Amino acid sequence: MSTPEPAAPQPAARQRVAAVDVVRGLLLVVIVVSGSLVEPPAWFDHAPWAGAHPLDLVFPSFVLLMGVGLGFACSRGVQLSRLPRRVLVLLAAGLVYNAAVQWARLGTVDLDQLRWTGVLQVFALVTLVISLVHLVVRGWVAWTAVALAFAAGHTWLLARWAAACPGGELAPACNPSLGLDTALLPARHLYWQMDAGHDPEGLVAVLGACVTAAAGVAAAHALRGRRATPDDQAPGEPPAAGPVGGGLVGRGLAAAGLVGSGVVPAAARLVVVAAVLAGAGRAASLWVPPVKRLWTAPFGLSVAALVIALVAVVHLLVDAPWVEQRRARGPAAAAVAAGALRALREPFVALGRNSLLVYVGSEVLAAVLLLRPLRADPAIEPSHAQSLADRLAWLGSPQIGLSAALLAAWWLLAVLLHRRRWYLRA
DSSP states (O other), rough: OOOOOOOOOOOOOOOHHHHHHHHHHHHHHHHHEEEEEEESOOTSSSSSSBBBOOGGGHHHHHHHHHHHHHHHTTTTTTOTTHHHHHHHHHHHHHHHHHHHHHHHSSSSOOOOTOOOHHHHHHHHHHHHHHHTTTTTSSHHHHHHHHHHHHHHHHHHHHHHHHHSSGGGBBBBSSSSSIIIIHHHHOOOGSSSSSTTOOTTTTHHHHHHHHHHHHHHHHHHHHHHHHHGGGGGGGGTTTOOOOOOOOOHHHHHHHHHTTTTTTTHHHHHHHHHHHHHHHHHHHHTTTTTBGGGTTOOHHHHHHHHHHHHHHHHHEEEEEEEEHOOOOOSSOHHHHHHHHHHHHHHHHHHHHHHHTHHHHHHHHHHHHHHHOOOOSSTTTTTTTOHHOOOOOOOOGGGSSHHHHHHHHHHHHHHHHHHHTTTTOOOOO
């Protein structure tokens, strides 16, 4: 009788980096809560022009994380056959989203006045540009250089335009978005948040968005190469090994399972990318100021550096091998801590995995609640949001009740969909 030979071990699948989903989930909490504000305070709402308020950081942060997702997807090869469909779906979804908001504001959908630009349209164009560039550019160093190149081109355009403006400064009445966007697209199909000519969604701002998205791709490549944890290894595969530094730090890293796992090197690469982007943003501010409405390089690079640094910190916390291990190893306190981190991580992962659904859905729902029903005198007649907030005032205050209810509803939906592995993707 012959003993059958054991099957050759199959390589382990690349593990998903939980930190990206967790940070995306944290951002979605901010998006849902900020979108539910009945009257946002002036210091929090969008800056009128130069500078940035807290709400100005939300959309660029989402674009940065979208770039991270594109970096992971394209690292396995750009699927050119699927790219046109993805871009067209995002463009069409953007028009549907704008139509829903127009109906909430006006009570009708007027195709002659329907905005062609919007957040999903920005996603579509950025997806197209980043995917095509990814055909020839690989690696975190190269993609950091691409982000800097986009930033240099955008800064050059804005600086040249500003030289012809009164006082040599960009202004709502003198900027390339006002000159180029309104020349290439009919003005009636552009912006509604502000006067036509400056808003972070025109063709000029897309180049700024490409700066932030390219930085996200650099972060994705910096995260790639992290070795699988012991629980992710194929049967018979030796555990990952690496040099252990001496002293208290080295023993601490070894105890946490960080040595040899690639988590620390990946986080270090992220910190390097963030530092380079922050320095470049500081340098670009010598030519143009931080302006969210035009997505200038000082603004886009600074936001990218901030979010990438946050991903690095979260990566060390939630992707460490000792957190991933399901079997009891080491001291009981460590096992309890690992279980607590996993339990805390999963709700944010669930939210982050369905980011497109929660982002767009919460924005549309907030617009309907805040703007409907149509009222002759909004100061006297309450909106749906105000009526709902009054009923939920028992939770602490009308605003707290409304925000908590909407956040809980979207979070519950995301968790249920995550358990079934149902995700909305373009």
